[in-house]
Structure formats: C-alpha cells, structure tokens
Amino acid sequence: MKKYTIKDIAELAGVSKGTVDRVIHNRGKVSQKALDKVTKLLEEIDYQPNPIARSLKNNKIYKIYVVLPNPDEDSFWKPCVDGVNQAIEEFKSFLVDIKLFYYSPHSTKSFQNVNNTVINLSPDAVLFPPIFYKESISIANRYKSAGIIVSIFNNQINLKEAVNFVGQDLYQSGRVAARLMEMIVPKKTDIVICHLDEPFNNATHMQKKEKGFRDYFENLGHFEYNLLTFNADKESLHKSLNDFLNIQKNVSGIFVTTSKVFNVVEVLQERKHKNLKIIGYDLLNKNVSLLKSNAISFLIHQRSKSQTYLGLTYLVEHFLFNKDIPNQKLLPIDIVNSENLDSYIEN
Amino acid sequence: MKKYTIKDIAELAGVSKGTVDRVIHNRGKVSQKALDKVTKLLEEIDYQPNPIARSLKNNKIYKIYVVLPNPDEDSFWKPCVDGVNQAIEEFKSFLVDIKLFYYSPHSTKSFQNVNNTVINLSPDAVLFPPIFYKESISIANRYKSAGIIVSIFNNQINLKEAVNFVGQDLYQSGRVAARLMEMIVPKKTDIVICHLDEPFNNATHMQKKEKGFRDYFENLGHFEYNLLTFNADKESLHKSLNDFLNIQKNVSGIFVTTSKVFNVVEVLQERKHKNLKIIGYDLLNKNVSLLKSNAISFLIHQRSKSQTYLGLTYLVEHFLFNKDIPNQKLLPIDIVNSENLDSYIEN
DNA sequence: AAAAAAAGTGTTTTCGAGCACATTTTTGTA
DNA sequence: TACAAAAATGTGCTCGAAAACACTTTTTTT
Structure with a gap:
C-alpha cells in the first residue's frame, strides 16, 4: 500500500x-x-x-460567493441558506471564504446590482440559481470573462459558462407525481394540473413538470382520466379556484407544480372538500403541517439544501484537492408522505 | 478573512x-x-x-477495513460493495488504505474467521454490519481492546464499542409502508405482513418493521383493515403462500419486510393475481424490474450504497482532518416507484 | 578555439503543524 | 553567592509538492 x-x-x-x-x-x-x-x-x-501536500504549498484563500434570492421574501430559498451555512461550518478551518449575498427575487435590477457587487470582489467562483434567464446568461458571461468559475443550481438552463449544475429532472418529477396520482385517485375522474404563477418566475419550471405529468398518463395508452390545467396567481387564486371547482364537479386530485401548494389547500379547506388528493412540491413549513394532517397526500422533495451544499462541496474540493467537478448532478426525486417526512427534515 | x-x-x-x-x-x-x-x-x-498542514505532518497511512457478507451469496450486499469502491476511488490519492473482506452470510464461523484475519492486520478502523448479534458484540470488544475503531451500519444494535452507526429507522420505515398501503388498497380488506425468514438473519429487523406497520394502522383509531402475518422461508414459500392465499380470499395488499420481495411476486404471478398491491424493500435487480412493470407498487430504499460510503467518509475525514464522527446517522426513508427509480439507481 | 547562448539538471526554500532537541531563565539549596 | 536541578522558552527539522534559483553541460556563434 x-x-x-x-x-x-x-x-x-x-x-x-x-x-x-x-x-x-x-x-x-x-x-x-x-x-x-x-x-x-x-x-x-x-x-x-499527494493532494494534501499540494494544497498546503498552494496556500491560497479561495473566495466562493453565493448569490441567492432573499429568503425573507420567498421562503422557498430558506433551505438553500441552510445548505450554504452547513458548508461554511464544514469548511471553516480550510482556506476557503464562503459568503452569501441576497437580492430581491422580484427585481431583475436587484439581481444585477448584487452580481455587480460580487464581481467587483473578484471571487474565485460564484454559485447562483439562474432564475432570470436573460440576466443570468449575461452575468455568467461577465463572470467567465473575469476568470470566475460559475456554478448553477435549481434552475436547469443551457448555460455553457457554468461548470456544474445541481438540481432535479423536472420532467421526471412530473411523471413521479402522475404515477402517485394514478395510484390514489379513482378512475373516470378529473385531475387538475395547477400552476401558481409568480410574475417573475421562470415558467419553464412548471411547464416541464406539466409535460412529465401529462406524458405519463398518455403513455398509459388508455384514457381513464381527464386532465385539466388551471392557472392562477396568488391574488386571484381564491376566487378563481372556487369558480373553477364550482364548475368542475368531477375533480379527484390536484397536482400543484410549485412549492406554494399550501395556498391551494387553504382554499380547499374552506370548501370542506373531502377526498381531494393533493400532490405538490417542497417541504415548506406550511406544506409540512398539511402533509402531517393528511390534507396533502404527497410532497415531492427537491433537496434544496443539498443542492447548495453539494454545489459548494464540489467547488471547495476542486480548489483544495483538484477534484473534478461533474458537469451535472441530478438529485433523486424524493417522494415524501407524513411518515418519512421527519427523516428528510433532519437531513 | x-x-x-x-x-x-x-x-x-x-x-x-x-x-x-x-x-x-x-x-x-x-x-x-x-x-x-x-x-x-x-x-x-x-x-x-490548518487541517491540511496537520495532515501532511502526520503522514500516516490509515488502514480502514470493511467486513461484509459475500455479495455472491446474498445480492443484498452488492450496493454496499459499490459504496466501498466509490470511497476507495474517491480517497485513492490520500493516505488511506481501504480494503474489503468477505465472509459467508450463512456461517457465524466464517464471520469470526474473517474478523480474526482482519484484527491480525491491525487496521486503524473496521466497518461492518453487525448481522450476528452475539458474535458482533464479542468481536467489537476485541477490536476495541486492540485500539481499533469500530463503526457499524445497516443493523442497529446497542453496541457501545461502535463510534458510529449509519442506517435507517426500521420502525419508521414500517410506518411509511403502512401509510402507502393505506392509500392504495380499498378499505374493509385484508393486508398481509410477510416475513421471509432466512435462518441466520437477525429477526429483529423484520419485527421492527412489522411493529411500525401495525402501529400506524392502530394509531388511525378506526379499524378499516385486517392485518395478517405470514411467515415462510425460501424453500416453503411457494407452497405455503399458495395455501395461505387460497384460504384468505380478501387480501388486497402484501407488505414484504425484506429485500426478497421478488420471491413473493413470482409466486403471485403464477396465480395471475390481479390488483394485489405489493410493497417491499430495496432496489435489487429483480425488484427493480418488477417495480417497472408495476407488479410492485412501492419499494422502500435503504440506501445501502450510501451507508458504507458515508461510514467510510466519516472515518477518513476523522483520520485526515480530525473531524468529529456523529454517533448515529439515520438516513432518509426513500419511497421508490417506477418513475423516480432511475434517479436513485444513478446515485 | 574561445565566448556566448541555450539546454539540461540539481538544490533550496516555502507552506503550517508538530515535536525533538537545544538553550535560557528561574528556583531551591548548600 | 554558588551552582545544580527544574522549569520555561526557543530553534530547527520533517512531511510532499511546487517553483525559484543556482549550477553544469552541451550547442551555437563569432
């Protein structure tokens, strides 16, 4: 040896x-x-x-900066902050400097400003979720030109400047939801695909999920279910969903394509709807309690915390030990119900 | 900074x-x-x-040996081998020497012999699944006396000599299966809990799962289902399961508490049973194809590969960088259906 | 054939921690 | 006060890779 x-x-x-x-x-x-x-x-x-000797000789503090939407404005991003903090804690004694920068998820301008600040600090790498398509491409280009490594997560866009993407196969996660829905709702009923639009969000996210969901049922070959699409934004949701369900009397399940599934359930609970099966995304606190009370049947977990943690780990180990960074890391699509929930929250 | x-x-x-x-x-x-x-x-x-400088000065090759049941005799252990190999690959340029040792899962004698070989090679740490209760306690004692760190996985036993356990909460995984079963079988039917005994295996494994499964239904408060227990070994399974199902005409689902669920399905397929929902454990090749063809509804994934990989990672980082080893790491209980299957296999 | 340039090779220092060993300072006792 | 023993402090080397620097040998030019 x-x-x-x-x-x-x-x-x-x-x-x-x-x-x-x-x-x-x-x-x-x-x-x-x-x-x-x-x-x-x-x-x-x-x-x-010997990577350890090499690293010692190298003796450089690598700056890795993370640019995130402010979690106070959209709690979806809270787990991402946890993942960053976990990485900071884990690598604190190594020669890396990991820092977090927030922008407002409702403003492309804010996104650009924060990235301008970051680029002027000349880090060795940046990690961010490219939620604004055009602006992300443009800033990624500028990072690349400045010799700064770009790594992305959560939103899978075709960004040749990025060395790495960590995220989930959204099309496939739609299929997972479809398979689950098929198992828990009766045949000859209507299933609703519900998009909760947020004005600035990348709509391709939701489209990929819908495509997967629909494809699954089409591939079955027989048409036992009737799929409906329902769109609403946060403001109009209450009224429009009520109107919609007043007309559609044969709905047995709703697949909500975002983490804002709790908004839908809140409307349903007023209606005292029984036996409407709900499937949605992400372990937000509000979703978690609805899952526990069985108001939501399944949540699909996107492992947001792992996404930032993994992205940072790749960068750190690349800088310190010259490890290769994989081009893409698609995380497992976790199915969460009331009983395995805690096992994910602790991790 | x-x-x-x-x-x-x-x-x-x-x-x-x-x-x-x-x-x-x-x-x-x-x-x-x-x-x-x-x-x-x-x-x-x-x-x-600086952990890197410290490690360089230290300049010792740490021997970490893994003792596993031979995967050729029980394919359950194949993913564990993969996890070990992944760790070997990942740490090959560091000063660690990770080696694998196999014994026959059908022989406690073989377990003892291999451990005797290993203890004589005086490694710095050993990792093994304590599938034989008494023998594991005895060998763990001898390792400890010899100053060898003991780490265990898969089988959770009360072993104070072990610095770390990586595995799953089996009771809770039984509850997960129960919640799934509740969602997919009709009320007023019988659900079977099926134990496939292997003569040498630790039966507490299966008991914990059954307890979780039963507790879930009892906690519901109402008794919409009738739970039956069915025991068989590999040889008698074919006849006894047929006999059993010939008498029990109201069975809607079977929860198999081990990875040998494919054995059960093979019997059912001869009977041309329709609409019997099966839930079992682990992504063995045979289970995977049955899941894909929807003959199995759900598999619960125990992340065997991650278990050995994680256990080894803890040890390596402890030796190289003085990191703390957590006393216990309970992995998430993954629910796998035909659609998220691939996302787990790749990982 | 001598000088200059180029090519090839070897030596030494550095990174930070850790520890053996050397040196200095303090303390206790005759 | 002398002076040994003990306590306190400082120095220098090591780990392996990397690279600057110093040195030697060969080749080219005049």
Whole structure:
C-alpha cells in the first residue's frame, strides 16, 4: 500500500526531483532520455500527487460567493441558506471564504446590482440559481470573462459558462407525481394540473413538470382520466379556484407544480372538500403541517439544501484537492408522505 | 478573512511557536503568564489549526477495513460493495488504505474467521454490519481492546464499542409502508405482513418493521383493515403462500419486510393475481424490474450504497482532518416507484 | 578555439503543524 | 553567592509538492 512521492520517483529514475517535477507539469527543459524514463515510471506506478501536500504549498484563500434570492421574501430559498451555512461550518478551518449575498427575487435590477457587487470582489467562483434567464446568461458571461468559475443550481438552463449544475429532472418529477396520482385517485375522474404563477418566475419550471405529468398518463395508452390545467396567481387564486371547482364537479386530485401548494389547500379547506388528493412540491413549513394532517397526500422533495451544499462541496474540493467537478448532478426525486417526512427534515 | 497560524499567534503573544504549541496541546512546561496570554489570544481569534498542514505532518497511512457478507451469496450486499469502491476511488490519492473482506452470510464461523484475519492486520478502523448479534458484540470488544475503531451500519444494535452507526429507522420505515398501503388498497380488506425468514438473519429487523406497520394502522383509531402475518422461508414459500392465499380470499395488499420481495411476486404471478398491491424493500435487480412493470407498487430504499460510503467518509475525514464522527446517522426513508427509480439507481 | 547562448539538471526554500532537541531563565539549596 | 536541578522558552527539522534559483553541460556563434 506504499504511496510514492516525487522523491521516490526521482531516485528510481536516477534524476533529481526537480526533473521529475518538470516532467509532471511538462514545462520542458528535460532531455528526451530523462523524459522517457520518468514518464514510464509515473505510468507504471500510477503516480498520484499527494493532494494534501499540494494544497498546503498552494496556500491560497479561495473566495466562493453565493448569490441567492432573499429568503425573507420567498421562503422557498430558506433551505438553500441552510445548505450554504452547513458548508461554511464544514469548511471553516480550510482556506476557503464562503459568503452569501441576497437580492430581491422580484427585481431583475436587484439581481444585477448584487452580481455587480460580487464581481467587483473578484471571487474565485460564484454559485447562483439562474432564475432570470436573460440576466443570468449575461452575468455568467461577465463572470467567465473575469476568470470566475460559475456554478448553477435549481434552475436547469443551457448555460455553457457554468461548470456544474445541481438540481432535479423536472420532467421526471412530473411523471413521479402522475404515477402517485394514478395510484390514489379513482378512475373516470378529473385531475387538475395547477400552476401558481409568480410574475417573475421562470415558467419553464412548471411547464416541464406539466409535460412529465401529462406524458405519463398518455403513455398509459388508455384514457381513464381527464386532465385539466388551471392557472392562477396568488391574488386571484381564491376566487378563481372556487369558480373553477364550482364548475368542475368531477375533480379527484390536484397536482400543484410549485412549492406554494399550501395556498391551494387553504382554499380547499374552506370548501370542506373531502377526498381531494393533493400532490405538490417542497417541504415548506406550511406544506409540512398539511402533509402531517393528511390534507396533502404527497410532497415531492427537491433537496434544496443539498443542492447548495453539494454545489459548494464540489467547488471547495476542486480548489483544495483538484477534484473534478461533474458537469451535472441530478438529485433523486424524493417522494415524501407524513411518515418519512421527519427523516428528510433532519437531513 | 485572514486565517491565523501558530506563527501569527506566537508573534502576537510575544512568545515562540513552541510555547503556543505547548498551550494548544496542553503538555505543560508553560508559565502561567504565557499560558494566560496565549489562551486568551486563541479564544479571541478562534484559532483553528490548518487541517491540511496537520495532515501532511502526520503522514500516516490509515488502514480502514470493511467486513461484509459475500455479495455472491446474498445480492443484498452488492450496493454496499459499490459504496466501498466509490470511497476507495474517491480517497485513492490520500493516505488511506481501504480494503474489503468477505465472509459467508450463512456461517457465524466464517464471520469470526474473517474478523480474526482482519484484527491480525491491525487496521486503524473496521466497518461492518453487525448481522450476528452475539458474535458482533464479542468481536467489537476485541477490536476495541486492540485500539481499533469500530463503526457499524445497516443493523442497529446497542453496541457501545461502535463510534458510529449509519442506517435507517426500521420502525419508521414500517410506518411509511403502512401509510402507502393505506392509500392504495380499498378499505374493509385484508393486508398481509410477510416475513421471509432466512435462518441466520437477525429477526429483529423484520419485527421492527412489522411493529411500525401495525402501529400506524392502530394509531388511525378506526379499524378499516385486517392485518395478517405470514411467515415462510425460501424453500416453503411457494407452497405455503399458495395455501395461505387460497384460504384468505380478501387480501388486497402484501407488505414484504425484506429485500426478497421478488420471491413473493413470482409466486403471485403464477396465480395471475390481479390488483394485489405489493410493497417491499430495496432496489435489487429483480425488484427493480418488477417495480417497472408495476407488479410492485412501492419499494422502500435503504440506501445501502450510501451507508458504507458515508461510514467510510466519516472515518477518513476523522483520520485526515480530525473531524468529529456523529454517533448515529439515520438516513432518509426513500419511497421508490417506477418513475423516480432511475434517479436513485444513478446515485 | 574561445565566448556566448541555450539546454539540461540539481538544490533550496516555502507552506503550517508538530515535536525533538537545544538553550535560557528561574528556583531551591548548600 | 554558588551552582545544580527544574522549569520555561526557543530553534530547527520533517512531511510532499511546487517553483525559484543556482549550477553544469552541451550547442551555437563569432
């Protein structure tokens, strides 16, 4: 189980460690003879430089800055903050400087301002969820030009500047919801796909989920269910959902494509609807209590906390130990009910 | 964001780094005056020794050996091997030596023999699932006496010698299965709890799951379902399950408490049973294809791969970077259906 | 053939912690 | 006051990789 060092290889090759070092980093000034001998040895031994020694020598404080929507304005982002704080705690004694920056999720201007602040602090890497499509592409370009590594999470957009994306397959999560819904609602009924629009949010999110949901039922081949789409924004929801359900009398289940599923349930509870099965997203506090009381049947967990934690871990280990960063990491699509809920909240 | 070093603290305190070092490791030979000054500084600054420098100086190859049932004899353990191999790959360039040892899951003697081999190789830590209760306690004692760190996973037993347990809350996983079953089978029917005994296996495993399953239905308060228990071993299963189902005509669902759920389904498929809902454990290949074809409704995933990977990660980071090892890590209880299956297999 | 340039090789220092060893200061006792 | 013993403090080396620097050998130019 011997681990070879540069010194070992130098001795075996009959050269100095300076020469071995030149070969490893191919910076020339090495005779063909020495080059061949050392290269051969490196391959035979499968030499791996000691990442700890390398890191010590390097001795640089890497700045990794995270740009997030303010969790006070949209509580969806709270777990992401937890993930960042977990990473800060875990790596506090290492030579990394992880910091958080907030902007207002309702303002592209605020997003741009905060990113301007961050770019001027010249970090080594930034991590952010590209919720504003155009603005994210533009800022990612500027980061890249400034030699700053860009890593994204949560929103999967085609951003060639990003080294890494951590998130979930939204199409597939729609299919997961569909399979669950199929199992818990009776046949020959209506199922509603409910989009709660937030004016600034990336609508492709919800579209991918709807596509997955619909595809699942279409692939079944038989048409036992009637799928309806319902759109509303936060303000109009109360009235329009009531109107909608007053007309649609055969609804057995509602699939809400966002984390704001609790808003829908609140309307339903006034109506004293029984036996309407609800499936939605994310373990927000309000959703969690509705899940516990069985007002929601299933929540799909997007592991927001893990997303930021993992994204940061990739960056830190890349800087400290030269580890490769995977291009994409799609996290499992967790199905949460009232009984396995706690096992996710603790993690 | 400055990171202080021993040298910095020595200069600030007006002493040499030798003195600071003596304070940090309280090995005495320091005057009260110097002690006070340095201690105060250390606290003010919240000094954290650079784990990378510490690790480099340490320069010891840590031997971490994993003792597993042979996966060729019980494929349940295959993912555990994958988890070990993933850890080996991830840490291969660090100063750790992770090795795997197999024994026959049908023989306590073989378990003891392999552990004797391992203890003679004097590793720094061992990781194993304590599937044989008495023998595990005895060997854990001997490891502890030999100064070898013991870490366990999968089987939660009261083993004070172990620094860490990684696994799942089996009682709660039974409850999860119960909640799922409740949602997919009609009321006023019979639900079967099916134990597939393997002669040597720790039966408490299955009992905890049954307890959770039964408790869930009892806590409901009303008795809409009739719970039956069915026991069989691999040999007798075919005949006895057929006999059982010939008598019990009102069965709507079967909860199989082990990963051998495919054995049950194979029997059912001969009978052309329609609409019998099956819930079982673990993503074995045979279970996976039955889940895909909807012959199984849900599988509960015990994250066996993550269990060994995590257990090893804790040990490695403890040895290399002095990180604390948590006493217990209970992994989430994953609900798997045909649609989120792939997202777990890839991870 | 001598001098200059280029190519090749080896040596030394650095990073921070940790510890053995060397040196200085203080204390206790004759 | 002398002076050894004990206590306190400081110095210097190590770990492995990396790279600057110093040195030697070969090649090219005049």
